[in-house]
Amino acid sequence: MKIQYIKGVGPKRGNKLKKLNIYTIKDLLYYIPREYDDRSKISNINQVQEGEKISLYVEVYGYPSKIKPRRNLSILKIPVRDKTGHGYLIWYNQDYMANQIKIGDKILVNGKINKFGGEIQIVNPIIDREKGNKVGNIVPIYSLTAGLTNNEMLNIMNNAIKGYGDKMPEVLPYYIRKELDLMSIEEAILNIHFPKTKSDYMEARKRLAFEELLTLQLGLFIIKSRTKEMKEGIKFPHIEELESFVSKLPFNLTSAQKRVFKEIEEDMEKNVPMNRLIQGDVGSGKTILAVLSMFKAVKSGYQSVMMAPTEILATQHYESISKFFKGYNINCQLLVGSLSLKEKERILKELKSGDIDILIGTHAVIQENVEFKNLGLAITDEQHRFGVKQRAVLSQKGKNPDTLVMTATPIPRTLALILYGDLDISIIDELPPGRKKIETYAVNPNMVNRVNNFVKKQVLDGRQAYIVAPLVEESEKLNINSAESLYMSFKNGVYKDFNVGLLHGKMKAREKEKIMEEFKKGKIDILISTTVIEVGVNVPNANIMVIFNAERFGLAQLHQLRGRVGRGEYQSYCILINESNSRISRERMRILQNSTDGFYISERDLELRGPGEFFGTKQHGIPDLKVANLFTDMEILKLAQKKAKEILKEDALLLDEKHFFLRQNIISMFKDQIDELIFN
Numbered sequence: 103m104k105i106q107y108i109k110g111v112g113p114k115r116g117n118k119l120k121k122l123n124i125y126t127i128k129d130l131l132y133y134i135p136r137e138y139d140d141r142s143k144i145s146n147i148n149q150v151q152e153g154e155k156i157s158l159y160v161e162v163y164g165y166p167s168k169i170k171p172r173r174n175l176s177i178l179k180i181p182v183r184d185k186t187g188h189g190y191l192i193w194y195n196q197d198y199m200a201n202q203i204k205i206g207d208k209i210l211v212n213g214k215i216n217k218f219g220g221e222i223q224i225v226n227p228i229i230d231r232e233k234g235n236k237v238g239n240i241v242p243i244y245s246l247t248a249g250l251t252n253n254e255m256l257n258i259m260n261n262a263i264k265g266y267g268d269k270m271p272e273v274l275p276y277y278i279r280k281e282l283d284l285m286s287i288e289e290a291i292l293n294i295h296f297p298k299t300k301s302d303y304m305e306a307r308k309r310l311a312f313e314e315l316l317t318l319q320l321g322l323f324i325i326k327s328r329t330k331e332m333k334e335g336i337k338f339p340h341i342e343e344l345e346s347f348v349s350k351l352p353f354n355l356t357s358a359q360k361r362v363f364k365e366i367e368e369d370m371e372k373n374v375p376m377n378r379l380i381q382g383d384v385g386s387g388k389t390i391l392a393v394l395s396m397f398k399a400v401k402s403g404y405q406s407v408m409m410a411p412t413e414i415l416a417t418q419h420y421e422s423i424s425k426f427f428k429g430y431n432i433n434c435q436l437l438v439g440s441l442s443l444k445e446k447e448r449i450l451k452e453l454k455s456g457d458i459d460i461l462i463g464t465h466a467v468i469q470e471n472v473e474f475k476n477l478g479l480a481i482t483d484e485q486h487r488f489g490v491k492q493r494a495v496l497s498q499k500g501k502n503p504d505t506l507v508m509t510a511t512p513i514p515r516t517l518a519l520i521l522y523g524d525l526d527i528s529i530i531d532e533l534p535p536g537r538k539k540i541e542t543y544a545v546n547p548n549m550v551n552r553v554n555n556f557v558k559k560q561v562l563d564g565r566q567a568y569i570v571a572p573l574v575e576e577s578e579k580l581n582i583n584s585a586e587s588l589y590m591s592f593k594n595g596v597y598k599d600f601n602v603g604l605l606h607g608k609m610k611a612r613e614k615e616k617i618m619e620e621f622k623k624g625k626i627d628i629l630i631s632t633t634v635i636e637v638g639v640n641v642p643n644a645n646i647m648v649i650f651n652a653e654r655f656g657l658a659q660l661h662q663l664r665g666r667v668g669r670g671e672y673q674s675y676c677i678l679i680n681e682s683n684s685r686i687s688r689e690r691m692r693i694l695q696n697s698t699d700g701f702y703i704s705e706r707d708l709e710l711r712g713p714g715e716f717f718g719t720k721q722h723g724i725p726d727l728k729v730a731n732l733f734t735d736m737e738i739l740k741l742a743q744k745k746a747k748e749i750l751k752e753d754a755l756l757l758d759e760k761h762f763f764l765r766q767n768i769i770s771m772f773k774d775q776i777d778e779l780i781f782n
Contacts, residue, residue, distance in 0.1 A: 105130060109261040115254070121247040127266050130259070131291050132728050134310075135242035138303065141212045141228075142239050147187035150215045150222060157212045157237050158224065160184050166200040182211070182224075189222035196226070203229065210237035235260065240297050259295050267291050273313050273767045275760040278745065285309045294729075308738065311730040313767075315742035318727070320756070321768040323746050327754070335375035335502045336478050338402045340367075347397055347430070351390070358532035359387050365528050366395055369504065370479075375497075376504035381513065382530030383700035384665025385537060388508045389419065391530075392481050393426045395506055400432050400459045404478025404503075408462045409496055411484050413438045413611050414618045418640055419483065420462040427460070437463035437472070440612045468495045481506045510665070511658060513704055531701070539698060540668040544652065544678040544691035553648060553677050554596045560646055561600055561627045565672060567646035569630045570663055572654040574606040583650040589630045597628055605631040633659065635666055642670030652678035653687045657707035661700050686710055 105124055106116030124130050141157045150156055164181035171177065178193040178200055191211060193199045203209060213227030230237035235256060244255045270287045279286070285293065285305055293306035348355065355363070362380060369376035382388045396406040408423075410416040420436040427434055435449050435458045452458045456475035461467060477500025482492075497505050507525060545553065557567045569592070573584040589604040603626035605617045614634065620626045622641050629635070629644075633655075647667045652660060660678065668674035680691050693706050732739065749761065756765040 108258060108265065110254075110258050115250070115258070118247055118250045119258075122245065127262060128270070130262050131267065131270065131295075132310075133244065133259075134294055134729050136245045137243045138297070139212075139241045139243055140300075141237050141241055142298075144210075144238065147184050147189050147222060149186070150189075152215055152217045155212070155214050156224075157210060158182075158184065159208070159210055159238075160189075162203050162205055162207045162209065163188070164205065168197060168200070182209075187222070189224060191227050191229075192216070192223045192225050194226065199229075208232070212237045235296070240300075240303070242295055263292055263295060271763045271766075273317070273763045274309075275764070277760070279309075282312070282741070282745075284312060287313075307729065311735050311738050312742055314727055314730045314771075315735065315739050316745055317764065317767045317771050319739075319742045319746040320749065320764065321772050323750055324755075324768070327750070334373050336370075336402075336404065336504060337373040338370040338398060338404075338478070338504075340371065341398050341401045343401055344394065344398060348394070351426075353534065355390070356387065356530075356532045356534055358382075358530045359391060362528040362530055363391055363394055365526075366391065366506065367398070369526070370395070370398060375502045376506065377525050378506055379525040379527045380506065380508045380530065381527065382508070382510060383533065384510050384662065385533055385669065386510075386530040387534055388483075388510065388530060389422060390426075392483075392506065392508065393423055395479055395481070395504075396423070396460055397427075397430075397432075399479040399504075402478065404476050405453070405456065405458065405474050405500075406460045406479040406481065407467055407474070407477060407496065407499065408460070408481040408483060409467050409492075410462070410464060412634070413440060413464055413615055414634075415483065416462055416464050417615070422640075423460070423462060432459045433457060434460040434462065437461055437466050438611075439464060439466055440615060465492065468492060468499070472499065474499050476500065477503045479504050479506065481508065483508045484510065510700075511662065511704070529701075538668060538673055540647075540664055540674045540676050542664065542676045542678065542695045542698075544680050544688075544695055547679060547681055550679065553679070556675075556677075557628065557646055557648065558597070558600075560675075564643075565646065566621065566624065566626070566641065566644040567628045567648065568635060568644060568663075568666055569628060569648045569650070570635070571630070571632060571650045574608050574632055585630050585632050588650065592628070592630065600627040601625060602627065603629045605629055605634055607632055607634050633663065635663075640669055641666070643672075645670065645672040645674040647674075647676045648679065649677070650679045650681075652680045652691065653682035653684075657690055657693060657710070658700070658704045660694055661698075661703045664694070 104116070105111055105119050105126060106113050108127065108130070111119065119125075119130070122133065124133055143157060144159050145156045147158060147160070150158075160182035161184070162180060163183050166178055166180045168179075169177050174195075176195055176197055178197055180191040180200070180203065182189060182191055191199075191213075210230040210232065211224055211227040212230075213224040216223040216225050228236050232238075235241070236253070242256070242259070244252060244259075246252060246255065268288050270291060272287050274284065274287070278284070284290075287309075290306040290309040293302040294310060297303035297306065366376070366378060366380075369378055380388050380391060392408060396408075399406045408416075408419060410419055416438055417436060420434065424434045433452075435452070437446070437449050441449075449458065449461070450471060450473070453461060454473045454475060461472075461474075466472070480496045480499065480503050482496065482505075497503055557569075561567060569588060571583045571585040571588050574586060585604060585606050589602065593602040603617050603621060605614060605621075609617075617626070617629070618635075621629045621644075624643060645667050647664055649655065649660065649663060655663070664676040667676065676694075678691055678694065680687055690707075690710060693703060697703055730738065749756070749764075752758075753761055756762075756768070
C-alpha cells in the first residue's frame with residue numbers, strides 16, 4: 103500500500119517521505135531510527151548535575167517571566183518544582199512557550215541542566231503530558247529531510263504500527279525463530295521503533311538484522327550454486343609452454359602471485375566454469391595473472407576477453423598486455439567507444455571468425471553485436487565498477503566460459519564473502535620487491551602554500567603531480583574545493599609557469615583520453631582531477647599526489663588515489679589536505695600516514711564509517727542493508743551464513759511452503775539487480 107494513505111501522511115508529506123526512499127508501508131516500517139534518546143529514567147531535581155541531559159516530572163507553580171538582555175535575544179523562565187526541590191524551565195527566543203503551559207500543570211520535561219547563580223535551569227526542554235511519547239521513554243531519532251520533523255515522523259510511525267504492524271508477513275519460518283529464540287516480526291517492528299528497554303531494542307535489532315542477512319546470504323548462495331550447476335564448463339589442458347613463458351618474463355613472480363595462479367590453473371583444468379575473484383592491493387601484480395590465464399586459454403584454442411571500467415584503463419591494459427605476447431603469434435585487439443565505425447566493424451568481423459585471440463575493452467565488449475567464435479575466458483577488471491548483471495552478460499558471450507574478476511579495492515575477507523558471494527576468492531597479499539614506500543602527510547589548509555612550493559620544486563626536477571578535488575564544479579551549498587575552480591586559480595596563479603591539465607568525469611571520453619595521454623607523455627606537468635584517475639592509470643614519472651578536502655573521501659578511496667604514484671623509480675609523496683577538525687577525521691588521516699596495507703585500511707574504514715559509506719553496495723549488484731551493519735554484526739552474519747547453508751541443503755530452491763515468504767523476500771530484496779539469475 104502507498105505511503106500517503108497512512109493517517110497523518112497525505113500527498114504532501116508522502117512526497118517528503120519519498121525523498122527518504124519511503125514509498126510503501128513496508129519501506130516505512132523498515133525505516134530504522136538512526137539513534138535513540140533514552141528519556142525513560144525520571145530523576146529528582148535534587149539529583150541533577152551540571153551539563154547532564156535528564157527527564158523530570160514537575161509541577162508548574164509560578165507565572166512565566168521574560169527578559170531581553172540584548173536585541174534579538176529573549177529569555178523565557180517558568181518556575182517548576184517536584185517533591186525534592188525547584189528549578190526553572192528556560193527557553194531562548196521561544197516566547198510562545200509561555201502559552202503552552204499554565205500554573206498547576208504537571209508535565210514531563212527533558213533537557214540539559216545549567217546551574218546559574220544558585221538556580222537550577224532546564225534549558226530548551228522538550229515538554230510532554232503524562233501520556234505522551236516524547237518524554238518518559240526511549241525516543242527514536244530518525245534521519246529526516248527538509249520540512250519533516252522528528253515529531254511528525256514519530257506520529258506517522260505510531261499510526262503505521264497501530265494500523266499495519268500486525269499485517270506484516272512473517273519472513274522467518276517458525277522453526278528458525280524457535281531454534282534461535284527470535285522475536286516475531288510484529289514484536290520486532292514495534293520494539294525497533296518504540297522500545298521500552300535497551301534489551302527490547304537489542305532483541306528486535308538482532309531479529310531484523312538476522313532476517314536481512316539471511317535473505318541476502320540465501321540469494322547469493324543460490325546464485326553461486328546456479329553458476330556452479332551450469333552445464334559443463336571448459337576443461338582446459340595443462341600447457342607446457344607456460345613454464346617457458348613465465349621464465350622469459352622481465353621479473354620474477356612473487357610467491358603470492360604463484361600461489362594465486364596455481365588456484366586459477368586448478369580451476370581452469372576442472373570441467374565446471376571458474377568463478378574467481380582476485381583481490382590484490384595497488385601494485386600487487388594482478389595484471390600478470392590475467393596475462394598468464396589468457397595465455398593458457400589461447401594456447402588451448404580459446405578466445406579471451408577483458409573488460410575494464412574506462413577507456414583510459416582499457417587502453418593501458420591493451421598496451422601493457424600486448425607487449426607480453428610479442429613473438430607468440432597471439433592477436434590482441436582493443437575495443438572502445440572512441441574507435442571509428444570502420445575499425446569497430448573490422449574487429450567485430452575478426453572476433454566472430456576467430457582471428458582475434460584476445461579482446462580488451464570497456465563495457466563496449468558486452469554490447470549485443472559483439473560475437474566471439476569460442477570465448478573461453480572472461481576477465482573483469484575493477485569489479486566494483488560493474489554490477490553482477492554486467493558480469494553475467496560478459497559470461498553469456500561464450501558457452502560457460504571461465505570467469506576471473508580482479509579488484510584493487512581491498513575488502514575485508516568476511517565482507518568480500520557477502521559482496522562476492524557468488525565467487526571463490528584469492529588474495530595477493532604481497533607486493534613485488536623494490537617498490538619504494540610512498541611518504542604520506544596530512545596537513546591543514548594553512549599549509550597549502552608550502553605544499554604548492556614543494557610541488558613546484560618536484561616539477562622543476564622533472565617530475566609530475568596529481569592534484570585531486572572531490573567535486574567537478576563549485577557548489578553553492580558546500581564549501582568544498584572543485585577541480586574546475588582549482589584549475590582556474592592554479593593555472594593563472596601559482597602554477598602559471600607550468601603546463602596544467604584538467605580531467606573530470608563530465609568530459610567526453612575522447613577529451614579524457616587526450617588529457618591522460620598528454621599527461622602520460624609528460625606534456626602536462628600538473629594534472630588537476632576528480633577521482634576519475636583513481637583506478638589503474640600508470641604514469642611512472644608522476645610522484646606527487648595532493649588531495650584537497652581529504653576528509654570527503656573514504657580511506658579505501660584515498661589509498662587507491664595514493665596508489666597512482668610510487669610506480670616509478672622516484673621517491674613518491676601523498677599529501678592529504680584535511681579541512682575537518684573532527685576526531686574521526688584526524689584518526690582517519692593518521693591511519694593513512696601510518697599504513698600502506700590496503701586490507702588493514704579497508705577494515706578501519708569499515709569500522710569508522712560503516713558499510714553504507716564504505717562503498718556504494720549498489721555498484722556491486724548487492725542491495726543496500728537497512729538494519730544490519732556488516733562490521734558490527736559479524737556474529738549475526740556468520741550465523742546467517744550457517745543457517746542459509748542448512749536451509750538450501752534441505753530445500754535448494756526454497757519450494758517448501760514454510761520457505762514461501764523467504765523466497766519472496768529474496769526476489770524483493772534483489773529486485774531488478776539480479777533477479778533473472780534466481781529461480782529460473
